[in-house]
Amino acid sequence: MTEKSAGDAVFRYRGSTFDSMIETLGGVFGTFDAELVGRAQDFHWGIDLSACENAVLITGYHQTGFQFRALGSSDATDDLSIVVPRRGGMGVTYGSRIAEAGQGKLLLYRNFEPGGISMHGQSNLIDELVLNWSLIQRTIGETFDVPFNGSLDLLPEVDLSTPLGRTIGNITEAVIDGVRDNGPLTQSPVAMAHITQALADVVIRMVPHRLSHLLNKKPCMIAPGHVRRGIEFMCANINRPITMPMVADAAGVSTRALEAGFRAFKDTTPAAYLQMLRLRAAREDLLAPENRMLLKEICLKWGFFQFGRFSAVYRAHYGENPSETRRRVCGSHRPS
Numbered sequence: 001m002t003e004k005s006a007g008d009a010v011f012r013y014r015g016s017t018f019d020s021m022i023e024t025l026g027g028v029f030g031t032f033d034a035e036l037v038g039r040a041q042d043f044h045w046g047i048d049l050s051a052c053e054n055a056v057l058i059t060g061y062h063q064t065g066f067q068f069r070a071l072g073s074s075d076a077t078d079d080l081s082i083v084v085p086r087r088g089g090m091g092v093t094y095g096s097r098i099a100e101a102g103q104g105k106l107l108l109y110r111n112f113e114p115g116g117i118s119m120h121g122q123s124n125l126i127d128e129l130v131l132n133w134s135l136i137q138r139t140i141g142e143t144f145d146v147p148f149n150g151s152l153d154l155l156p157e158v159d160l161s162t163p164l165g166r167t168i169g170n171i172t173e174a175v176i177d178g179v180r181d182n183g184p185l186t187q188s189p190v191a192m193a194h195i196t197q198a199l200a201d202v203v204i205r206m207v208p209h210r211l212s213h214l215l216n217k218k219p220c221m222i223a224p225g226h227v228r229r230g231i232e233f234m235c236a237n238i239n240r241p242i243t244m245p246m247v248a249d250a251a252g253v254s255t256r257a258l259e260a261g262f263r264a265f266k267d268t269t270p271a272a273y274l275q276m277l278r279l280r281a282a283r284e285d286l287l288a289p290e291n292r293m294l295l296k297e298i299c300l301k302w303g304f305f306q307f308g309r310f311s312a313v314y315r316a317h318y319g320e321n322p323s324e325t326r327r328r329v330c331g332s333h334r335p336s
Contacts, residue, residue, distance in 0.1 A: 011046030011061060018068070021045045028056060029077050029111075029130075037067035037116065050179045053189050054135045054196045057179045058128040062088075067118040070111065078133035078319050080154075080203075082172050083107035088121025092156065099156035101126075106158040106169060108207065113151060129172055131196060133319035139200040141280070141317070144214050150316070153210040154203070164206050171199045214267060223265040226251040230258055234274050238281060239301055244270050278302040279317050282310075286325045295322055 013024045022034045028049055046061040056079075065088070083090050089102035092114035101107030102120070110133065119126070136152070159165045175195055178185030185192045205215065223231075233250035234242065247270055248258040262270045282302045285291050291298075296307050299322075304310035314322050 011048050011059070013047045013049075014045065016044050018043055018066075021047065025058075029079065032112070033071045035069045037069065037118075040064055040066035050182070050186065052179055052186055052192050054132045054193065055175065055179070056130040057176055058126075058130060059180070060124075060126050060128065062119050062124040064122060065118065065120045065124060067116055069116050070114075077111075079111045079130045080133055080136050081107075081109055081111060082129045082131070082168070082199075083109070084127040084129070084169075084172060084176065086125040086127060088119065088124035088126070090124075090126055091118045091120065092116070093118075094156075101157070104160050106160060106165065106172070108154050108156050108158060108203070110152065110154070127176055129175055131200065134324075135196060135200050135319075136204065137317060137319040139197070139204045140211065143201075143204055144211050151210070155208040158207065164202075168199070168202055168207075171195065171202065175199065224261060226253045226258065227261040227265050230262070230270060231273070234270075234277055238274075238277055239303060241303065242274060247274075275313065276317070278304065279314060282314070282322070283318065283325065286322055287329055289329055295326065298322075 015021055015024070018034075018036045018040070022032070024047055026032055028051065042063050043066065044063040048059040050057040083101040084106060085101045085103070089100055090107060091098055091100035092107065092109045093099075093116040094114055099107060099109070100120075111130075140152075158168055160169050175185065175192075177183060178192075178195070185195065230247045230251040233247055244255050244258065248255040251258055253261070258270055262268060262273060266273055268276075279302075282298050282304070285293065285298045285301070286295075293301070299305075299307050299310045304313075311321055311323075314320075318325070320328075
């Protein structure tokens with residue numbers, strides 16, 4: 001990490017109130033509520049923003065340290081931030097636990113999960129690379145063959161003196177340099193997609209988190225025949241009404257044995273695994289630009305009979321709403 005002065009950065013947005021800063025950030029990430037903790041003297045700030053596919057770079061300057069709490073709203077985006085302090089530092093709190101970025105340390109956090117956020121030091125200057133959570137969710141789905149939602153519980157602090165820290169730090173710096181000031185990555189969506197995917201892969205595979213234990217499973221732990229038969233039956237009948245007794249019957253075991261097999265070898269339940277298969281199928285339809293089906297038609301096609309419930313589960317799994325997936329692919333709204 002290199003130390004910079006506030007004069008090294010050109011800030012597109014400036015202000016002297018906390019509310020004006022939150023309003024500026026809300027224009028990029030969606031409206032969210034934030035509350036200043038205590039009083040901050042000389043609250044002068046500057047922010048520069050550079051947005052690309054899957055990522056936003058925030059360069060932020062604050063004259064004095066301060067603390068705040070943030071709460072998401074319905075239209076706020078879900079993101080993973082990688083904080084690179086240039087001067088001063090930044091911390092997040094999770095209950096009684098505190099994680100900080102400072103000299104020699106990066107900070108990783110998912111927005112709206114921390115109970116509080118604080119900026120440290122005079123003339124605080126920080127780069128924050130914000131990755132869309134849908135990228136992280138896709139990477140999780142491609143890495144682990146299990147359904148997932150909720151908190152990932154990533155280890156928030158990354159030591160730059162370690163090989164892992166240097167790898168994440170170097171890729172992050174490459175993205176920052178390629179995005180800042182309309183850099184080369186802003187001109188090449190393909191290159192941007194590849195490098196952000198590489199960064200997401202390193203984070204998911206190498207930074208300890210809630211699913212890390214699945215990476216250590218031995219390849220020889222192949223699912224037994226009844227689990228494979230159950231999966232084959234699910235895949236063959238994915239768009240039909242399926243009950244777990246039907247799956248167990250096709251697999252040739254009791255529902256209890258089927259449940260135990262899935263928990264032991266897939267780290268999930270048969271019902272959750274079926275839901276994941278259906279979500280994947282629905283997502284494939286949504287990602288196909290030539291698909292003209294309405295959202296509700298896709299929902300019903302893959303066995304989701306309550307659109308609101310489908311949207312909630314889809315967002316929890318992929319980090320974006322079904323309509324956002326379609327809008328991102330097609331570039332326009334479609335009736336639903």
